[in-house]
Amino acid sequence: MELERHEYDVVVVGAGGAGLRAAIEAQENGARTAVVCKSLLGKAHTVMAEGGIAAAMANLYPEDNWRVHFRDTMRGGKMLNHWRMAQLHAQEAPDRVRELEDWGALFDRTPDGLISQRDFGGHRYARLAHVGDRTGLELIRTLQQRTVALGIDVFMECTVTRLLTGPAGDGGPDEVTGAFGYWRESGRFVAWQAPSVVLATGGIGKSYKVTSNSWEYTGDGHSLALQAGATLVNMEFVQFHPTGMVWPPSVRGILVTESVRGDGGILKNSAGNRFMFDYIPDFFRKETAETEAEADRWYDDKKNNRRPPELLPRDEVARAINSEVKAGRGSPHGGVFLDIASRRSAEYIRKRLPSMYHQFRELAEVDITAEAMEVGPTCHYVMGGVEVDPDTEAARVPGLFAAGEVAGGMHGSNRLGGNSLSDLLVFGRRAGLAAAEHALKRIDRTHLRDDALADAARAALAPFEREGGENPYTVQHDLQQTMHDLVGIIRTAPEMEQALERIAALKERVANLSVEGHRQYNPGWHLALDLPHMLVVSECIARAALERQESRGGHTRDDFPATDDEWARTNLICAQAPDGSVALTRQPLPRMPAELADVFEEVSAS
Amino acid sequence: MSYDATFRVWRGDAEGGDLQSFTVAVNEGEVVLDVIHRLQSTQVGDLAVRWNCKAGKCGSCSAEINGRPRLMCMTRMSTFGEDETVTVTPLRAFPVIRDLVTDVSFNYEQAARIPAFTPKAREEDGNHRMQQVDVERSQEFRKCIECWLCQDVCHVIRDHEGNKAAFSGPRFMIRLAELDMHPLDTVDRRDAAQDEFGLGYCNITKCCSEVCPEGIHITDNGIIPLKERVVDRRFDPLTWLGSKIGRRPQA
Numbered sequence: 001m002e003l004e005r006h007e008y009d010v011v012v013v014g015a016g017g018a019g020l021r022a023a024i025e026a027q028e029n030g031a032r033t034a035v036v037c038k039s040l041l042g043k044a045h046t047v048m049a050e051g052g053i054a055a056a057m058a059n060l061y062p063e064d065n066w067r068v069h070f071r072d073t074m075r076g077g078k079m080l081n082h083w084r085m086a087q088l089h090a091q092e093a094p095d096r097v098r099e100l101e102d103w104g105a106l107f108d109r110t111p112d113g114l115i116s117q118r119d120f121g122g123h124r125y126a127r128l129a130h131v132g133d134r135t136g137l138e139l140i141r142t143l144q145q146r147t148v149a150l151g152i153d154v155f156m157e158c159t160v161t162r163l164l165t166g167p168a169g170d171g172g173p174d175e176v177t178g179a180f181g182y183w184r185e186s187g188r189f190v191a192w193q194a195p196s197v198v199l200a201t202g203g204i205g206k207s208y209k210v211t212s213n214s215w216e217y218t219g220d221g222h223s224l225a226l227q228a229g230a231t232l233v234n235m236e237f238v239q240f241h242p243t244g245m246v247w248p249p250s251v252r253g254i255l256v257t258e259s260v261r262g263d264g265g266i267l268k269n270s271a272g273n274r275f276m277f278d279y280i281p282d283f284f285r286k287e288t289a290e291t292e293a294e295a296d297r298w299y300d301d302k303k304n305n306r307r308p309p310e311l312l313p314r315d316e317v318a319r320a321i322n323s324e325v326k327a328g329r330g331s332p333h334g335g336v337f338l339d340i341a342s343r344r345s346a347e348y349i350r351k352r353l354p355s356m357y358h359q360f361r362e363l364a365e366v367d368i369t370a371e372a373m374e375v376g377p378t379c380h381y382v383m384g385g386v387e388v389d390p391d392t393e394a395a396r397v398p399g400l401f402a403a404g405e406v407a408g409g410m411h412g413s414n415r416l417g418g419n420s421l422s423d424l425l426v427f428g429r430r431a432g433l434a435a436a437e438h439a440l441k442r443i444d445r446t447h448l449r450d451d452a453l454a455d456a457a458r459a460a461l462a463p464f465e466r467e468g469g470e471n472p473y474t475v476q477h478d479l480q481q482t483m484h485d486l487v488g489i490i491r492t493a494p495e496m497e498q499a500l501e502r503i504a505a506l507k508e509r510v511a512n513l514s515v516e517g518h519r520q521y522n523p524g525w526h527l528a529l530d531l532p533h534m535l536v537v538s539e540c541i542a543r544a545a546l547e548r549q550e551s552r553g554g555h556t557r558d559d560f561p562a563t564d565d566e567w568a569r570t571n572l573i574c575a576q577a578p579d580g581s582v583a584l585t586r587q588p589l590p591r592m593p594a595e596l597a598d599v600f601e602e603v604s605a606s
Numbered sequence: 607m608s609y610d611a612t613f614r615v616w617r618g619d620a621e622g623g624d625l626q627s628f629t630v631a632v633n634e635g636e637v638v639l640d641v642i643h644r645l646q647s648t649q650v651g652d653l654a655v656r657w658n659c660k661a662g663k664c665g666s667c668s669a670e671i672n673g674r675p676r677l678m679c680m681t682r683m684s685t686f687g688e689d690e691t692v693t694v695t696p697l698r699a700f701p702v703i704r705d706l707v708t709d710v711s712f713n714y715e716q717a718a719r720i721p722a723f724t725p726k727a728r729e730e731d732g733n734h735r736m737q738q739v740d741v742e743r744s745q746e747f748r749k750c751i752e753c754w755l756c757q758d759v760c761h762v763i764r765d766h767e768g769n770k771a772a773f774s775g776p777r778f779m780i781r782l783a784e785l786d787m788h789p790l791d792t793v794d795r796r797d798a799a800q801d802e803f804g805l806g807y808c809n810i811t812k813c814c815s816e817v818c819p820e821g822i823h824i825t826d827n828g829i830i831p832l833k834e835r836v837v838d839r840r841f842d843p844l845t846w847l848g849s850k851i852g853r854r855p856q857a
Contacts, residue, residue, distance in 0.1 A: 039656075039658055039666065040656070040666065040710070040714075041714065042664075042752055043658045043659075043664045043665070043666050044658075045658070045659075047658075047659065047663055047664045047751075048659050048661070048663055048664070098728075098732065098733070098734075101725070101734050101790070102725050102728075103723065103725075104723035104725075104785075104788065104790075104791075106736075106741045106744055106745050106748060106788070107741075108738065108741075109736055109737060109738040109741060112735070113735030113736050113737055114733055114735065115733075116738075131745065131748075132745075134663070134749065136663075137663065137748075137749070137751065138748060141748060141750075145717075145722070145723065148717055148718050148722075149722035149723070156714075185703055185704075185707075214657075214658040214659055214660065214664075215657065215658065216658065247635065248634055248635020248636070249633060249634070249635060249636075250633070250635050250636040250637060250640045251635070251660075251661070254660065254661045255661075355663065358662070359661055359662065362662065362680055362682070363635075363637070363661070363662075363680070363682070364635070471647070471651060472651070473646070473647035473648075473651065474647075477647075515651060515652070516651050516652050517651070517652030518652075520619065520654075520703075520704050521654040521703055521704040521705070521707050522652040522654070523646060523651070523652065523653070523654060523655070524646075524651035524652050525652070
């Protein structure tokens with residue numbers, strides 16, 4: 001077998017914010033580091049992030065600090081977040097933002113010359129460091145340029161299909177020995193021997209029909225971790241961003257940043273009513289404005305007024321939009337209206353939201369400074385992911401680490417806007433550091449087993465061996481329709497049972513796919529290899545969602561509409577059973593120490 | 607609102623290839639990339655194309671559409687007549703890998719050659735202070751999504767392969783301009799811009815600015831000011847004298 005081989009201390013899979021931040025930290029700590037990514041460098045999904053990076057820097061509101069950010073994050077996640085991750089995240093985010101400036105990032109400024117911060121849903125104070133509405137581009141470019149400056153090796157357009165594990169030298173459980181993959185350009189195989197692998201592969205949105213996610217979001221990291229013996233947590237929690245484009249059909253799902261609402265935009269139904277006032281849950285009633293007048297005053301006077309209901313956490317807003325459309329009060333193309341044109345000057349809108357202005361003008365022929373946008377929920381983010389140690393991002397398999405969207409626990413049942421970019425930086429850095437430390441202790445490296453490499457190669461080539469089988473694009477389409485119809489924003493037991501039956505049938509179809517052409521840059525083949533990942537992740541979501549008999553955050557059950565005290569203390573863990581199926585277990589939620597629990601009293605009292 | 611369009615798509619690899627004709631359905635509101643995806647999923651499963659965000663933010667799906675360098679995701683089908691043939695070919699300035707995918711490694715090599723950003727120290731409280739008006743000049747260039755359309759259209763490298771050894775192209779001229787105008791950077795790259803990255807090769811035809819999907823004023827705000835600053839440095843008599851008789855002045 002023709003095989004290109006490499007040896008590193010740390011291999012990072014994925015080149016979005018978390019992957020690049022991990023690689024930078026690993027390299028700076030003396031580890032020989034490689035990044036492997038499916039696209040060209042600088043194209044990862046982080047580039048799509050718009051609004052900003054949440055960090056309690058207190059540049060605009062001196063009252064802000066990590067304890068308030070911690071509280072907002074936990075409440076946004078309906079208290080299911082791993083408290084330690086939420087704590088580290090809130091404490092370290094400001095430093096992670098400041099160091100980006102030392103690497104060349106140029107954020108928008110306050111009049112004092114500090115980093116400006118903007119309002120976002122669920123955040124008590126204006127907290128998001130931003131560059132217009134293209135913050136993700138600034139983040140990825142800054143980290144990319146730092147990666148290049150440090151001379152880190154990057155394997156671009158290269159897909160990892162297997163994690164390799166082997167017996168530990170000290171007789172302990174199997175540990176990571178490296179990874180196996182192929183060059184997309186040539187189809188040739190590559191193997192990396194490395195004692196530490198950091199998964200930073202992002203999310204799973206491509207299993208849904210309407211999504212803001214790109215083709216890369218096929219759940220590879222979630223699936224690779226399961227296969228290697230690691231566990232996934234909170235997989236039932238999928239975030240539907242309330243505002244995706246709904247028209248024209250070809251752009252359905254493309255993100256409309258929450259900044260539109262943070263900067264003054266409001267949601268209206270077909271009757272012209274500002275309907276979010278009808279959907280304020282008791283959990284957030286004390287901190288949400290009661291009248292339109294109070295909500296409008298809040299933008300300039302946060303001390304004496306409460307937040308507009310349009311800036312409730314995303315799960316609340318998405319459900320409200322869904323209800324309005326179902327009740328027949330939607331817009332012509334099945335969404336609702338998002339209006340900033342009537343509330344802010346054209347100049348302000350173009351300055352604060354340049355890429356939204358451009359996106360709607362070019363793709364929908366809508367001038368957002370003159371008319372309302374049509375928006376509706378779109379699959380955006382998976383809160384669930386690899387179960388990790390909060391301080392080191394180590395998974396249950398020694399040598400395996402995970403950071404960013406592929407890791408679970410940080411966001412509980414619902415992520416606040418702006419907390420993903422800070423998550424990438426805080427936990428990307430921690431994962432890179434721990435991966436380097438782990439690798440540099442492993443003097444005797446375990447060699448890659450020839451039979452494991454041969455098996456990985458055989459599996460990758462299987463779609464070429466079969467003739468007359470089904471086209472992978474058809475199977476992907478059917479999976480997306482299944483998840484959209486049956487495991488979407490509102491769920492019921494019979495629908496999810498049906499989804500699991502369909503997923504089982506799709507697995508058989510995937511095992512019989514065939515692809516045309518040859519190994520050189522062949523998207524059909526690439527998709528055929530991504531599909532098994534998409535199916536296993538979809539199964540995890542459906543199984544966990546069926547098991548959790550309550551509604552919380554990004555998991556809404558029509559048959560169990562309330563939150564439940566027992567489930568408030570319970571996590572669901574997915575693992576791979578010996579026969580390859582998904583095994584589900586209940587696990588108690590980690591208990592928050594008393595001094596942190598006090599934060600909820602002190603902050604709401606202030 | 608659906609109709610059948612005629613598409614001609616270049617298919618082949620480094621050895622050669624040709625334009626192949628397809629009849630393919632087009633629906634209301636679609637862009638060229640939607641139609642290419644429909645071809646991929648229904649007629650030619652192995653048609654090679656790069657794409658990611660499908661919203662003009664990542665700069666992956668660059669190609670030449672009816673001869674003009676464009677992002678496929680931002681080119682609406684409504685800009686063509688229903689009976690107009692749409693021809694899609696790979697970027698001409700770079701070697702073909704397969705179909706619409708080209709080898710753009712030249713650009714990554716240039717990026718690695720540019721002397722890295724080197725900041726001045728933070729203020730005592732741990733912050734950097736900069737005024738919005740001062741960051742905006744470099745922010746314009748940091749909007750660049752690295753789609754390489756400016757590199758593709760630039761006749762200096764498009765028509766003269768040999769020039770790639772001497773001229774890094776418009777994308778990297780604005781990267782140099784961005785660093786030169788960056789309020790925190792401390793490195794002087796003006797000599798390098800001229801001697802190592804070939805600033806002098808640009809003769810300001812502004813084709814790059816015309817194709818930029820981000821509307822960056824590559825020539826007017828980037829290349830021309832950079833040329834002026836290089837000239838200031840090189841032809842200022844005191845600087846010239848200093849460089850001849852003493853230590854080279856460092857910025």
